[in-house]
Amino acid sequence: MLLAKHPVISVNGNTAVLVPEETRKLAELVNAKVEINVFHHSPERVEKIKRYLEKHGIEVLAAGDAVLEGLESARRIVDSRGILIADVVLVPLEDGDRCEILKRHGKKVIAIDLNPLSRTARMADITIVDNIIRAFPKMVEMAEEMRKWERERLKEVVENYDNSKVLAEAVEGIIQYLQKVKGELLSP
Amino acid sequence: MLLAKHPVISVNGNTAVLVPEETRKLAELVNAKVEINVFHHSPERVEKIKRYLEKHGIEVLAAGDAVLEGLESARRIVDSRGILIADVVLVPLEDGDRCEILKRHGKKVIAIDLNPLSRTARMADITIVDNIIRAFPKMVEMAEEMRKWERERLKEVVENYDNSKVLAEAVEGIIQYLQKVKGELLSP
Numbered sequence: 001m002l003l004a005k006h007p008v009i010s011v012n013g014n015t016a017v018l019v020p021e022e023t024r025k026l027a028e029l030v031n032a033k034v035e036i037n038v039f040h041h042s043p044e045r046v047e048k049i050k051r052y053l054e055k056h057g058i059e060v061l062a063a064g065d066a067v068l069e070g071l072e073s074a075r076r077i078v079d080s081r082g083i084l085i086a087d088v089v090l091v092p093l094e095d096g097d098r099c100e101i102l103k104r105h106g107k108k109v110i111a112i113d114l115n116p117l118s119r120t121a122r123m124a125d126i127t128i129v130d131n132i133i134r135a136f137p138k139m140v141e142m143a144e145e146m147r148k149w150e151r152e153r154l155k156e157v158v159e160n161y162d163n164s165k166v167l168a169e170a171v172e173g174i175i176q177y178l179q180k181v182k183g184e185l186l187s188p
Numbered sequence: 189m190l191l192a193k194h195p196v197i198s199v200n201g202n203t204a205v206l207v208p209e210e211t212r213k214l215a216e217l218v219n220a221k222v223e224i225n226v227f228h229h230s231p232e233r234v235e236k237i238k239r240y241l242e243k244h245g246i247e248v249l250a251a252g253d254a255v256l257e258g259l260e261s262a263r264r265i266v267d268s269r270g271i272l273i274a275d276v277v278l279v280p281l282e283d284g285d286r287c288e289i290l291k292r293h294g295k296k297v298i299a300i301d302l303n304p305l306s307r308t309a310r311m312a313d314i315t316i317v318d319n320i321i322r323a324f325p326k327m328v329e330m331a332e333e334m335r336k337w338e339r340e341r342l343k344e345v346v347e348n349y350d351n352s353k354v355l356a357e358a359v360e361g362i363i364q365y366l367q368k369v370k371g372e373l374l375s376p
Contacts, residue, residue: 117369164373164374165373165374167373168370168373168374171366171369171370171373172370174366175363175366175367175370178359178363179363181305181359182359182360182363185353185355185356185359186353186356
């Protein structure tokens, strides 16, 4: 996100309620726009989320003046200053088919997903296999540190990043847990 | 169920719709009562499920004239000729706290659950880790065969049965699958 031209944090109701402070901090640190994007759209709902985020000092995009072709859900309704022109989109809580469309529109997607085998987790460029409540504070911390880095050093990180390896590590974590459970089941 | 005095198959709307024929066959083969037991109760819903099962030739209990102490949900409403006096209850699609209560009331519980680590799966006396659409036809087939067996032989099967081992095997199956996925993620 620090290397992106137009990074956008896509926020829905859950994200807004769960990590408003961290959303503000992260957006400031990586110079990202915050856009409201919901699966079930209603002007009242978007307005409510907007007011909530603004109360936390976040400047919010929610114009809904553009459409992301290829999506059936309300997630297609985007802001022409935000997701439409974004090169990197952070999708903290995903719900299905959006990741693929964002990628087809040429965007890099950073997803946060508890399930390393979900469609989103496997389609994203970067998948953070975690809960946003844990992930966001950590991302803020890392952004604070990494924003001081040279662009060359950041580029190196991105170039050496292998999402399949990260997913495989998460799967290995689950395997380890299941091995433990299995052992417990078999111990008298 | 073949050894039970009062075996009951507890059926909710999903089970009724998914495996009505197999429910009838299984009930006949093991001489079990079929009782409607739902999480969200309404007389209309129970009546609808009842009519649907009766259309498939099933004699249905749904008097709702007794209460299973210890349960908050509508699952507590039972039939005095069915679950209340049952010694073995088959719960094909479970939704939480019922298994524990059934056990506290001295009943043996056979659960069908896709998740071998769920509360129900771990509390049941026998857990069939599968989808009811696959499990029910198989159970009918096995009942057709096993009803010809001597009681002694059936008792031996029950005595040698180890649910923890069965759950451990199911967990091992998931581990194998995850190992495969992990391998695919890491192969170039």
